[in-house]
Amino acid sequence: MVGSIAAAEARRIEESGGIVVPDSGSTNVRGWKSSMVELPPAGTSPRPFSPVDQRALGAIAAQFFVNGALFASFIPRLPEIRDRVGITIAGVGLLMSIAAVTGLIASATVGRAISRFGTRRVMLVAGTVVSLSLPIVGLATTPVVLLIGLAAMLGFDVFVDVTMNMQGSWLSARRHTPVMNRLHGLWSLGTVIGGVSSSRIAAAGVSLSVHLMAAGVILLAVLVYVGRGILRNDEQHQTSNANPQNENQVLRFSPVLALFLLAGFFAIAVESTSIEWAAFRLTDDYAASAGFAALAYVAVTTGMTIGRFAGDWATVQLGPQRLTRLSLALSGTGLAAASLVSDRYLNLAGYTIAGLGIATLLPMLYDTAAQHPGKAGAGLGALTAGLRTGSLTIPLAVGTLAATSLSVGSAIAIVALPSIVGFAIVTIALNRKPSPANPA
Numbered sequence: 001m002v003g004s005i006a007a008a009e010a011r012r013i014e015e016s017g018g019i020v021v022p023d024s025g026s027t028n029v030r031g032w033k034s035s036m037v038e039l040p041p042a043g044t045s046p047r048p049f050s051p052v053d054q055r056a057l058g059a060i061a062a063q064f065f066v067n068g069a070l071f072a073s074f075i076p077r078l079p080e081i082r083d084r085v086g087i088t089i090a091g092v093g094l095l096m097s098i099a100a101v102t103g104l105i106a107s108a109t110v111g112r113a114i115s116r117f118g119t120r121r122v123m124l125v126a127g128t129v130v131s132l133s134l135p136i137v138g139l140a141t142t143p144v145v146l147l148i149g150l151a152a153m154l155g156f157d158v159f160v161d162v163t164m165n166m167q168g169s170w171l172s173a174r175r176h177t178p179v180m181n182r183l184h185g186l187w188s189l190g191t192v193i194g195g196v197s198s199s200r201i202a203a204a205g206v207s208l209s210v211h212l213m214a215a216g217v218i219l220l221a222v223l224v225y226v227g228r229g230i231l232r233n234d235e236q237h238q239t240s241n242a243n244p245q246n247e248n249q250v251l252r253f254s255p256v257l258a259l260f261l262l263a264g265f266f267a268i269a270v271e272s273t274s275i276e277w278a279a280f281r282l283t284d285d286y287a288a289s290a291g292f293a294a295l296a297y298v299a300v301t302t303g304m305t306i307g308r309f310a311g312d313w314a315t316v317q318l319g320p321q322r323l324t325r326l327s328l329a330l331s332g333t334g335l336a337a338a339s340l341v342s343d344r345y346l347n348l349a350g351y352t353i354a355g356l357g358i359a360t361l362l363p364m365l366y367d368t369a370a371q372h373p374g375k376a377g378a379g380l381g382a383l384t385a386g387l388r389t390g391s392l393t394i395p396l397a398v399g400t401l402a403a404t405s406l407s408v409g410s411a412i413a414i415v416a417l418p419s420i421v422g423f424a425i426v427t428i429a430l431n432r433k434p435s436p437a438n439p440a
Contacts, residue, residue: 057171060168062225065190070215072195074198075297076199077290079293080208081137081208091143093399093400096150097392104392110159120167122163132152134219138211138213182309195301196298203292263427263430264386269394272390273416276395279296284408288344299349299355302352303352306356307358323360327360331354332417334353347409398412
């Protein structure tokens with residue numbers, strides 16, 4: 001079913017084409033995925049788009065879709081997982097921060113793994129581990145077991161993220177029009193459908209363990225389809241252009257690179273507080289049922305999906321700077337309503353509005369960082385550092401605040417709203433910063 005949906009979307013992509021804006025793909029702890037590898041601009045290869053390429057595009061589309069559905073299968077049920085394991089909301093934030101360290105380690109080794117084994121093999125092995133980690137999370141009754149499941153999922157998901165982005169980029173470059181934006185749109189669509197499914201499953205009283213074990217089996221089945229269709233041979237020049245000396249030089253920060261780091265931190269702070277803590281806002285502040293609380297996650301991801309599919313059109317119509325201002329206004333207004341207004345239905349509306357605004361922040365930031373003059377990858381490297389730092393620290397900050405006398409909504413507001421202001425200040429500074437004559 002998932003494969004047919006993605007394949008049909010891939011055929012529509014091939015027929016209609018589209019305009020692309022670089023995208024992050026994943027919201028929450030996975031915000032750095034597409035910057036792990038230096039990807040080529042779309043539309044640069046003269047190679048014709050063959051039937052093999054078309055089949056590979058359908059397989060990659062399926063992988064993007066299920067990758068989004070993967071996290072949607074358990075994030076809306078995090079309050080249940082917390083209660084089953086017997087930890088506090090601060091404990092959830094701590095475990096998620098610790099587990100995110102595996103993603104940081106994986107990001108430092110993914111290039112070496114791909115160079116040695118190829119994207120197809122890395123994707124299939126990592127995807128298998130990620131699929132098997134879901135039942136571990138669903139069956140966990142102790143913090144240690146939950147941490148093992150989360151660490152395996154977040155660590156190996158980095159390998160899946162990078163390899164599917166590489167193959168997607170190669171396929172995009174072989175076409176007359178690019179497809180990367182729609183592939184990331186499928187990721188967002190997967191989060192919506194997965195979130196709705198999780199909400200209905202929870203409302204039906206299906207146990208957490210049965211739900212996540214079934215989800216793991218479905219993911220493994222889709223992985224078989226993906227493995228048969230994806231490209232078997234890598235474009236070697238895409239993974240062999242790294243110069244160790246240049247990589248060391250990228251670590252020398254200029255003021256502009258410091259701004260990219262801060263922008264990445266603020267952007268992931270806004271995204272992660274919206275997505276990962278939306279369900280807790282309703283369960284802990286309103287004592288809402290698990291099924292209803294999952295709708296908060298669905299509201300955010302629905303807004304983001306709509307925003308991402310409309311983002312290219314909005315960029316053309318408004319221009320990047322005007323769209324950034326509009327996105328920040330929507331994000332601030334939506335998050336203020338979601339976290340500070342004492343009405344659960346208005347909270348859902350607020351999360352939807354916030355999702356619309358959040359959707360385009362990271363894609364535009366990635367585009368700006370990729371165009372930064374100087375050594376290759378310097379802008380994206382600084383941005384990635386900010387994203388990773390935020391992914392490690394934000395869950396702990398929100399969880400610690402929510403464990404005090406503050407409500408979850410107040411904890412979200414304390415972290416998210418200043419981050420929106422910080423992002424606005426940093427982007428203004430980036431727009432005013434002249435290109436350095438000798439960039440670091």
